[in-house]
Every structure is written in structure tokens, then in C-alpha cells.
Amino acid sequence: MKILLLGANGQLGHAFMKSRALALRGEVVPATRQGCLDGRPCHSADLADTASLNALLDRVQPDLIINAAAYTAVDQAESEEPLATRINGHALAVLGGWAAKHHALIVHYSTDYLFDGTKAAAYGVDDTPSPINAYGRSKLAGELALRASGASHFIFRTAWVYSPHGRNFFLTMLQLAKQQPELRIVNDQFGTPTPASLIVDASLAAVDQWQLAPPAKRISLEGTYHVVSDGVATWHDFATRIFRKASDAGLLQGTPKIVAVGTGDYPTPARRPAWSVLDNASFRHRFGFELPDWRDGLDDTINKLYSEVNGPTC
Ligand SMILES: NC(=O)c1ccc[n+]([C@@H]2O[C@H](COP(=O)([O-])OP(=O)(O)OC[C@H]3O[C@@H](n4cnc5c(N)ncnc54)[C@H](OP(=O)(O)O)[C@@H]3O)[C@@H](O)[C@H]2O)c1
Structure with missing residues (x-):
């Protein structure tokens, strides 16, 4: 199998690389805008x-086309919506059109920012999207284009993706904790x-089942799913656990004081949904794949980071 990986230098793309x-499943062909960061x-x-x-x-x-590339600058998208829509929306019509014609499978990623955050329970895959920012609208355009392509x-x-590589809240917190005694x-x-590693494993589990299924059954596996950890957290909860676990692991000397603030205290160009919890049940049931609690995923990521910094533990 030939696997085209778009966005190989991004956070998720790097986790695939x-x-x-992934390498065991076929020939991986990475594609990026400026050459592969790892020199491949x-x-x-x-x-x-x-x-x-x-x-x-x-x-x-x-x-197989894995599209880990996207315009992800949520705030900048407010002033560059046409560009964001071209990358996150129109490109999916092109990828989908090619895939439909050549019988390729596309794995594409979308976002919790499709929803307005006003629901009182976790969003299901069939809830109506109602994005409140330009990035969310551009990602919705991509979903619609891919579905319409027939691929x-x-x-x-x-949602809230993080890993030991790339730009993300987890690494930003670890960096800030070394520089500032107090964080809001x-x-x-x-x-x-x-x-990101959980998304890679879940994606490959779904692709495996699709490939093993008889062609007539594949269509019943295809479609839209929520691939997120289990549970609910605020950014404050996330930061608190990052600092505690990183400190326990010896990655931080002491933890900063954390002050809880409201969204209103931290104005940004793009509005964010106050509630973007996604119900992952349909993925778990359809593919028999566990999506663990976010705390377990974080502990695991901190252990991986510790091993990268200090070498593997015995
Ligand atoms: N991060 C999150 O919290 C989050 C949450 C929900 C959904 N998602 C979705 O998950 C997927 C992966 O996100 P991520 O966190 O890995 O994002 P990321 O780290 O920002 O990576 C995105 C990659 O896309 C590439 N890219 C941007 N514009 C491009 C273009 N015009 N042509 C080709 N490549 C382009 C970037 O290339 P450069 O390296 O050249 O900039 C970057 O490598 C995306 O679909 C995103 O919408 C992410």
C-alpha cells in the first residue's frame, strides 16, 4: 500500500512519521511545504x-491519503478566512475528487470548533455544526467538500491535541513553568x-478494519467519528496536572502558582466555544478501540517525554 502523508511536519504528521x-502498513510518502524536518x-x-x-x-x-495538513492558526484565520477556507475547505474537494476517481481512501481530521459550545452535554457526531469562528467555518467546509466528493x-x-513535539498547550506550559512563577x-x-499518538493509533485501527472488510461492507465503516480521549477538563485542569506530573517525573523543578481566570480575561481575535466536549462512543463501539481518559493519556505522554530526555527507564 502506498500512503501519502500530507502535513508530515505538523504535530499530528510528526506523530505519524x-x-x-504506519511504516509497517506500507510505503509512506511524506509531503510538506518545506521539506521534512527529520531530513527524510x-x-x-x-x-x-x-x-x-x-x-x-x-x-x-x-x-491511502492521510491529511494531517491544515491551516490551524485559529486567531489569524479571522483575518485570513479565504486562505483558511482554501486550505481547509477547497483542498478537500481536490483530494476527494482524485480519491473517488482512483479508489483511494482518505483519512481527514476535523475539529471540536465546528460546534458553538452551547450544548449541555457532549456533542454527538450527528449534532448540527454551528462554528463561531473562521477556522471552524473553514474546517466545516472541508468536511462538506469531502463528503460531497464521493470518496x-x-x-x-x-480536540485539544498535544504531543511532545510541535506547537501545543502541553509544551507551552512546560516552557512557561520554567520561566514564570505564576501563570493565569x-x-x-x-x-x-x-x-497525537492516540489519534494515530485510532486512525490506523480504523484503516485496518476498513481494509480487512469485504468491499461491500467498507461503506458501513466509513464516515465521521469523534476521536478524542475520554473525560472533561478545563485548560486550568490540564495545566494543573501537567505541572504535577512533570514535577513528579523530575521534568520540572517545582511548579508555578496557577491562577484561574475567565475567557473574558484573555481576549483573543477568535471566539472559542466554552464547551467543546465530543462524544467518542460511536468510534469506540464501531472499531472496538479504547479511548482512555485524558489523564491517562497525559501521564503516558509525560513518561514518553521523560524517556526522550533521560533515556528509557528499565
Ligand atoms: N491542534 C489541535 O488542538 C487540533 C484540534 C482539533 C483538530 N485539529 C486538527 O488536527 C489536524 C492536525 O493538526 P495539528 O495539531 O497537527 O496542526 P499543526 O501542528 O499546525 O500542523 C499542521 C500542518 O499543516 C501544514 N500546512 C499548513 N498550511 C498548509 C498548506 N497550505 N499546504 C500544506 N501544508 C500546510 C503545516 O505546515 P508548516 O509546517 O509548513 O506550517 C503543518 O505542518 C488538523 O486537521 C487540525 O485542524 C487539531
């Missing part, structure tokens, strides 16, 4: 340039921190 499980040979791919995207697909002829696909909506952290937005 590191995954031995890399195809050039710009999702804003649809003509070059088609040429890349024709050259690579993938059986075999999985759309995995995820938002305590009125609710979601579920989800490790």
Missing part, C-alpha cells in the same frame, strides 16, 4: 495550490486533551 505501525526525502505539497496538489497525487498514486473516507474530529490559566472552557 514516528509511528512504526519529502514531496512538496501546498494545499492552497490545487493544481500542484493534483499533480502530486498523479505522481504518487496513493492508495471513501474517514473524518476524525478531534483559563478555567471556563471545557474540552478533552487528546495525545
Whole structure:
């Protein structure tokens, strides 16, 4: 199987690149905007340039397209919505059109920011999206374009993604904890921190089952799922546990004081949903895949980071 990995330098893309499980499934062809960070040979791919995207697909002829690339600058998207929509929306029509014609499977990622955050319970996959910012609208456009393309696909909506690599809240907190004795952290937005490695494992479990299924049954597996850890946290809860666990593991000398603040104390160009908890039950049941509590995922990520810094424990 030939696997085209778009966005190989991003947080999720990097987790795929590191995954031995992905390499075992076929020939991985990474594609990025500026060459692979780990020095591997890399195809050039710009999702804003649809003509070059088609040429890349024709050259690579993938059986599986994993789209980990996206315009993810949530605040900047407010002033660049057309560009965000081209990358997160229109590009999916191109990828989907090619995949439908060539019988390739697409794995695509979407977001909790599709929802407005006013629901009193976890959002199900069939709840009506109602994004409150430009990034959310651009990601919704991508979902609609991919579904309309007729390609075999999985759309995995995820949230609050973090890993030991890339730009994310987890690493930012560890960095700030070394620089500042006191941090003000938002305590009125609710979601579920989800490790990138969990999304990789869940995605591959679904792809495996799709490939093993008889062709007529594959369509019943395809579609949209929520791939997030279990449980609910605020950014304040997340930061508190990051500091405690990192300190226990010896990654931090002491923990900063954390002051809980409201979203209103931290104005940003883009509005964020106050409640973006996603119900992951349909993924768990359909694929028999466990999505552990966010605290377990965090503890595991801290252990991995400890091993990277200090070498593996015996
Ligand atoms: N991070 C989260 O909390 C979160 C939450 C919900 C959903 N998601 C979704 O999960 C997926 C992966 O996100 P992530 O956290 O891995 O994001 P990320 O770290 O920002 O990575 C995104 C990657 O996309 C690439 N990219 C941006 N514009 C591109 C373009 N025009 N052409 C080609 N590549 C382009 C970036 O390339 P450069 O390296 O060149 O900038 C970057 O490597 C995305 O679909 C995102 O919407 C993420």
C-alpha cells in the first residue's frame, strides 16, 4: 500500500512519521511545504495550490491519503478566512475528487470548533455544526467538500491535541513553568486533551478494519467519528496536572502558582466555544478501540517525554 502523508511536519504528521505501525502498513510518502524536518526525502505539497496538489497525487498514486495538513492558526484565520477556507475547505474537494476517481481512501481530521459550545452535554457526531469562528467555518467546509466528493473516507474530529513535539498547550506550559512563577490559566472552557499518538493509533485501527472488510461492507465503516480521549477538563485542569506530573517525573523543578481566570480575561481575535466536549462512543463501539481518559493519556505522554530526555527507564 502506498500512503501519502500530507502535513508530515505538523504535530499530528510528526506523530505519524514516528509511528512504526504506519511504516509497517506500507510505503509512506511524506509531503510538506518545506521539506521534512527529520531530513527524510519529502514531496512538496501546498494545499492552497490545487493544481500542484493534483499533480502530486498523479505522481504518487496513493492508495491511502492521510491529511494531517491544515491551516490551524485559529486567531489569524479571522483575518485570513479565504486562505483558511482554501486550505481547509477547497483542498478537500481536490483530494476527494482524485480519491473517488482512483479508489483511494482518505483519512481527514476535523475539529471540536465546528460546534458553538452551547450544548449541555457532549456533542454527538450527528449534532448540527454551528462554528463561531473562521477556522471552524473553514474546517466545516472541508468536511462538506469531502463528503460531497464521493470518496471513501474517514473524518476524525478531534480536540485539544498535544504531543511532545510541535506547537501545543502541553509544551507551552512546560516552557512557561520554567520561566514564570505564576501563570493565569483559563478555567471556563471545557474540552478533552487528546495525545497525537492516540489519534494515530485510532486512525490506523480504523484503516485496518476498513481494509480487512469485504468491499461491500467498507461503506458501513466509513464516515465521521469523534476521536478524542475520554473525560472533561478545563485548560486550568490540564495545566494543573501537567505541572504535577512533570514535577513528579523530575521534568520540572517545582511548579508555578496557577491562577484561574475567565475567557473574558484573555481576549483573543477568535471566539472559542466554552464547551467543546465530543462524544467518542460511536468510534469506540464501531472499531472496538479504547479511548482512555485524558489523564491517562497525559501521564503516558509525560513518561514518553521523560524517556526522550533521560533515556528509557528499565
Ligand atoms: N491542534 C489541535 O488542538 C487540533 C484540534 C482539533 C483538530 N485539529 C486538527 O488536527 C489536524 C492536525 O493538526 P495539528 O495539531 O497537527 O496542526 P499543526 O501542528 O499546525 O500542523 C499542521 C500542518 O499543516 C501544514 N500546512 C499548513 N498550511 C498548509 C498548506 N497550505 N499546504 C500544506 N501544508 C500546510 C503545516 O505546515 P508548516 O509546517 O509548513 O506550517 C503543518 O505542518 C488538523 O486537521 C487540525 O485542524 C487539531
